[in-house]
Amino acid sequence: MQIPVIVQTTVLLTLSNVFMTFAWYGHLKGLASKPWWIAALISWGIALFEYLLQVPANRIGYTEMSLAQLKILQEAITLTVFVPFALFFMGQPFKLDYVWAALCLVGAVYFIFRS
Template sequence: MTIPAQALWPIVLLSASNLFMTFAWYGHLKFKTAPLATVVLVSWGIAFFEYWLAVPANRIGHGYYSAAQLKTIQEVITLTIFAGFSAFYLKESLSLNTLLGFCLIAAGAALVFRG
């Protein structure tokens, strides 16, 4: 089974955009002594590049996915990237309850794609 590029590109672009956004929103937590104004401006700068990936992802993807499906894809990607970011970058362990909660969200996402 071949996945059409129109279906794959939004997933690739949303994954990349979520990497940027995760760093924009949570990367500063490793730099708690940095002034708030500095981290806000740095985060804003990182988010600028996130938009350059997310907006095209949604434009390309909307020809193949519904808006609800695109949002669902983004949320599942966000949770996946955040779990890795939290564990590897912030060195925070993921509890069983957190992982189970993420699995329940993924199960809910599967319902969106069942139509």
Template sequence: MRTVLLLIVSNTFMTFAWYGHLKHQDMALWKVILISWGIAFFEYCFMVPANRLGSQEGFNGFQLKTIQEIVTLSVFCLFAVFYLKEPLRWNYLVSFVFILAAVYFMFKK
């Protein structure tokens, strides 16, 4: 559970670093890059421990990456709807269900 919580925090920082500037198109690109790198620093401060703890808790690399992708998509969906004010369309949800199916098979013994 610690791994997932750290991944949620990490991905929240990364989502803002990668996509937060889309609402500020008037800002110079070099400023956006520097600000994004500053935000991304905090992403790494949570991502690295999340993966280390996950490994110690018995997850392998493939499983950690799959968990990370689900967390990334979940965080991004909330970000896109509430921050970017973009609609969550039905085909996005169907795509998400297929990715969840991939998670099922990733952890199937």
């Protein structure tokens, strides 16, 4: 049984976004006392895994989706990954703006995939 392209792409992009979110923002909590260049090196190491997942995700997705569809899908996934990261890992307070932003992305996904 072949896994649908949209499922393969979504799973790989979700995993890549987890790595990228930690690479971009995890150092603000976990490495705050270290010099910036140490945080940068560790972040680059984490980001390598993001690219190892993101590149195949986009190549797979591009076989059936447009570039715009890939980008909107990636942005929707980014918010889906970022909000729990911000709330649970970084301890940020919940904001109703997260809900409004999510609704805007749902609209973006609808409009880009409707045709």
